[in-house]
Amino acid sequence: MSESHNNSNHKSHKENNHPSHHESHEQKGYDSHGDHEGYDSHGGHGGHGSHGGHEGHDHGDMIIEFRNKFFIILVVTIPIMLLSPMIQSFMGVDWRFSGDLYIVAVLSTFVYFYGGWPFLKGAVDELKAKEPGMMTLIGTAISIAFFYSIAVVFGFNGEQIFWELATLVLIMLLGHWIEMRSINNASKALESLASLMPNTANRIKEDSDEIEEVKIDEIQAGDLLLVKPGEKMPLDGTIVKGTSQVDESMLTGESVPTEKTVDDEVIGGSINREGSLTIKVEKLMDESYLNQVIEMVKESQETKSKTQDITNRAAKWLFYIALAAGIITFIIWVSIGADINTAIQRTVTVMVITCPHALGLAAPLVVAVSTTLSAKHGLLIRNRPQFEQARNIDAVIFDKTGTLTEGKFGVTDIQSYSDMKEEEVLSYAATIENDSEHPIASGIINEASERNLSLHELTDFNSITGVGIEGTINDKNVKVVSPGYITKQGFNFDDENFNKWSEQGKTVIFLIVDDELKGAIALADQVKESSKETIAALHKRNIKAIMLTGDHQKVANYVAKEIGIDEVYAEVLPDQKAEKVEEIQQRGLVVAMTGDGINDAPALTKADVGIAVGAGTDIAMDSADIVLVDSNPKDILAIFSLSKRTFNKLVQNLIWATGYNIFAIPLAAGVLAPWGIILSPAVGAILMSLSTIIVAINAQLLHRFEME
Template sequence: MDARETAVRHHDTEPRAEAGHGDHGGGTGHGGHDKHEGHSPAMFRDRFWLSLLLTLPVVVYADMIQEWFGYTAPTFLGSNLIAPVLGTVIFLYGGWPFVVGAFREIRSRAPGMMLLIGMAITVAYVASLTASVGLFTVEVWWELSLLIVIMLLGHWMEMRAIGQARGALAALAELLPDEAERVNDDGSVHTVHIGDLAVGDVVLVRPGARVPADGEIVQGAADLDESMITGESNPVTRGEGDRVIAASVSIDSSLRVRVDAVGENTALAGIQRLVAEAQESKSRTQVLADRAAALLFYVAVSAAAITVAVWTLLGDADAAVVRSVTVLIIACPHALGLAIPLVTSISTSKSARNGILVKDRLAMERMRDVDAVLFDKTGTLTKGEHAVTGVAAADGDDEALLGLAAAVESESEHPLARAIVAAAAERGADVPSASSFRSMTGRGVRATVDGHEVAVGGPALLREWGLDVPDSVSDTVTGWRNRGAAILHVVKAGEIVGAIALEDQVRPESRQAIDALHRRGVTVAMITGDAQQVADAVARGLGIDEVYAEVLPEDKDSAVADLQRRGHTVAMVGDGVNDAPALARADVGIAIGAGTDVAIESAGIVLASDDPRAVVAVSTLSAASYRKMTQNLWWAAGYNLAAIPLAAGVLAWAGIVLPMAVGAVLMSLSTIIVALNAQLLRRVDLRSTAVSSG
């Protein structure tokens, strides 16, 4: 099964995504929308337009409408049957999805929106039909027809909105190419379907093409656009030995990639699963909305019953029917049921497009309350890779010293050796030829350069050879040592000719992330197993508030507990196996996506990129999502509290009544307002939030 098929299996695309839109009060699915099984936005659209066409003559021939607008509709043989005949067609055709949904809610014992609508249109239809045959006095054909049309329009718009929000999953699947160019053993290239790729295959990725599967570059180098996965807009350079992600785009050069993950095992498929799980999970606000919607059903039925009783006792049976139907219509918890699911869908898809993968909606909801962020140092605030940060030559020629050290280290695979060689190449230093390379375990390396024996090593080498650092560089070396840098000395012909400082590279984005958190009033702490002076040096450079240094891996979670005991709501950010307990203990666990599977499994939120600024984006999205949820809840709940008494006719004595059709319009308008308010979440800028938040 390829990643595209995985996407289709895990996340139904739009025609089926709407297959569940009906029980706003039942507490299932998206506010209970799972009662529209088999229905799609197209179905509601088609029924809306046809029902609207049939409703026009019903309205034109309605006595009340003619009286309001002062005209007389032309009469002909059978014109008196226009309302009952077309009204019946509209009820059976346009109203059928609601009647079916009502029966499903009854069978599942989860009464909600569909049951309210079903009851309202059925009562209105039966009353009108009996009136047309002379058995009753209330005839509301035009109100019934308009009500069904408005309901169809509201559901069509709602399902389109949710379908667009969920479309992010289908969009992720569409990122993968249909075919891949597989390189055969004889070097020839053969085009195959992406589903035919297997681990170990080598594929050719041409300039401008997408990588078909996760793998490792075995030939070539290129700038890759990984924005669809990580949210990072700038291309990243990848070369031989680097891993690439399926769906990333090679911008300028061709690559040969050995596939190491296909189908459900690719990073893209993992992202799709996380997005789907997050959209299906419920936050505390969603649970509250579900309960409120379920409660509203019983409130509406009770209010309708009281309305019938009161108006009947007052001797107005017509008003009893009209007012009770209006109560049922206007009390539909449509907006209440849509208030949270739509925000959830939009925020989840938006976060996924920005490299933020939400595994647990509760974690995202809690992020807005976080007032302390604990960063693991290595691999999170720093790159976990050493780089040359200082060169001090006894004779003052730093470039020559760096070139000499690079010559000796050129054959070593040690990370510090690679950092020196890389620094020499980056600075354009002249690197002489070396021979007779030898490794001195625990002390350093040595080689012959221009006929001289040259060694590069640390303090153990100096102790063994009895060498002292020359005065010309001793002060510089002392300063490096005080800030915790790793120091390698270069020895030529038995004398120290200089020293090189190497330090774990601090990510350039780390300072921006910490500054942005400080502007929000968040305390920033750092935890590491490194020596205190190393940790303090990094903390000073980044402006970190608290430091936990020399911490054993198994004790990292105790730092989280310490912050929590002091009253903080803590987010832990880490990427390693030894971060897993701390990620699990924290109020919000955030795993760097490049980290281990164990760390990712322990976290509620996963960052697809290594950029710590994404933590600020998470906080921004959490606050914005919660704000939209509460706004929608207040609007939906407040609307019902105000509208139900008006629909029941409590102000009829003052001449203020709420017609049935107006009630339907107001109910649909409430839903539209909630949907539009949720759509505003799309305008939140997450990419610049770490830099511009204040």
């Protein structure tokens, strides 16, 4: 192609209604370097990022750790339950024997220190940070149950509740295991980015044409590199020799290869499709475009809100309530003249009644059900807090290519300038383009195939550098060329439709047979059928629809008008995408971002909710909070519906898990003692277990929810 492909001619290109066939391809690809947004890893798991004791571990190792601990504690819990005097009394059996409580004490000690270790360490970490939460509540509960029961074994007047300790640890391990399996927060975003870069490059030695293979870190700025067809660009640079089509889709999400020639810039990680290129290295890895994206992703990950989720906040307040209630209970009983044993029993009962069996399962069970539901409907939830936030979305920012559109060219219009019928114009063009791998060619060939048109016999196929291709059909010279060629050769034609197509940002190619202009074909990235329905449904919910794309303003405006987009930001460079998201957020809007390309990663991460389409790049999906498996924008509506219903169900469970304390804590403290109603620690533990059953049943009712 010509020098018009470099960035300096971008303005002149936009002002010219007759861009060349390949120029329009090139400009679209070049300006679309930023047509997507990104990722969020959220260390920790979901809202439990503050679960101390977890932060230094790999997420996958933590899942295995909790799984293994759960099954081991399950085995140990069985004999603890069977040897418990209270459980035996409920079962109507008597399996007591000399020294049985010492065996239970030994087993419970193992449960406390082995099974409870993650929670005990987490509690210490939370208290050090002065942010008590779920771990502190669990650690407090199991410690009270353990040390009180040990005291009973060694003579303290009361009933041991080792079974309460074992079941609490068991349920907490199960809850955390369920939660971690349900939400895959282990980010592979940065690894996906790094894997795009080749490890070696072919460097041209100074003062010779010899080629040497060197490692990337040995390359210096100014080195000349040879990039053969099919190879990746080792680093950012400028072409000094050669012409080729460069596939930047893995970086930009744009499906159209970019025509590159001398003085054009290339991005490390993009793929050279056709001719050999000699590039001069301009930026080393630390300064490269890809590294900038990596840094933006890192920054977005680190600045993402660290706010604790609703479950952890509930645990925090429940801890304070339990602590205050326990202290007040002890003081009151001592002040009214009760013996120390009675005061301690009342205090322990109060603390046990607040043991978070149900609270520990309230969120994980709902998450497990909603995750299963969402997966069945093509939604993969990666980050729970952001998924819960989806119910509050005010605006959805859409990437254009691959999200609202198919990401591939299709024929939209055909015009004949002679007695040749439209089908014949298409048939001739498809025959010429049949040997080309260009997306424009694919669009023409697919249209001919859908119309069941027969192709002709082609001979003497040849590429016309920079303007198109030609060949011989039925002894006639046939050319498929760009508008630039038509203008240069001085062809006169009815350009009313051409001007309209150009204003819509469509790509136009012309058919010439024996130097006579026969027809024109317009192509464009096809809008997904579901896009218009999605935007209409968003408007019914009073949610703004915004387009953020690196594509041309004309193309973006055309697509926006077709489907009803409210705001359009076009020709946005990669490093500007996350900034645009922040600008929109600064207007007070809660923002969801959808995209499928690598440079969508920082913006996806910066958004309140990042949504990746499943047909996109790995980095976009790793950067998102939610992935649309079917790449259907209409699935966004299901996200909002399920998010709202899941949050409501979560709140219901938290009410069941904690609300009973309003009644149970006063009873445990002994307010009805004057009337002979006193709850023992064992009975308090049983009441606590009942709320766990209610929470489990309520979570399962979410299965009855029908997706929108």
